[in-house]
Amino acid sequence: MARIVIIEDEPDLALGLRDNLEFEKHTVAHALTGQEGVKLATQAPTDLVLLDIMLPDIDGFEVCKRLRAAGLTMPIIILSARSQEIDKVRGLELGADDYVTKPFSLRELLARVRAALRRADPGAAAVGHVTFLVGDRRVDLTRQVVIAPQGETPLGYYESEILRMLYEKVGQAVPRADLLEKIWGVGLGPADRTVDNHIVSLRRKLETDPKNPRHILTAHAVGYKLVL
Ligand code: CA
DSSP states (O other), X not given: OOEEEEEOSOHHHHHHHHHHHHHTTOEEEEESSHHHHHHHHHHSOOSEEEEESSOSSSOHHHHHHHHHHTTOOSOEEEEESOOOHHHHXXXXXXXXXXXXXXXXXXXXXXXXXXXXXXXXXXTTTSTTOOEXXXXXXXXXXXXXXXXXXXXXXXXXXXXXXXXXXHHHTTTSOEEHHHHIIIIIOOOOOTTOOHHHHHHHHHHHHHOSSTTSOSSEEEETTTEEEEOO
């Protein structure tokens, strides 16, 4: 998961990119202008920027220059309708990492995004390979196991997905309805116990005392939260 800022004034193109990147579990922020883009990319830790050149205010080259001048080192991939060599050279000289000419294939762009993220952070880029400690146990979401001093316990698919969502918002309450919608793709029914039943079983695997959980907590009337 990475935070990606898209700076692109064509709303349809930006929307398509956003959907695809969010599908790959990234967080996406989108700006329609260069100045707004600079703001988005500097106000929160950003892992990658997709940058159009022709923007309504300052152009992409200027955005690139300002981001680098602010000391930011995240990969910047330029998206541009201009294909002249001179533009490529200029973009790369100003600190961009890669250059994709419009119209581009979405698949190719996504591959380049993955490659750029991998180069920037080789550790995190084993995509989906997430492990973390919950108390004295280690959760490995890639292998879908909980590793306890006594041995390993397998996690079911739904348990892993719930844990993944809770971990992405660690310390914050995640609404039950969000879990249902994102994992099961359904809305919350009036007496829906689906999520709660999986939480009971997760607590058995992760908590020392499942009746008095210390890590998978109930957020009253909302949902659940993970505390490490
Ligand atoms: Ca444009």
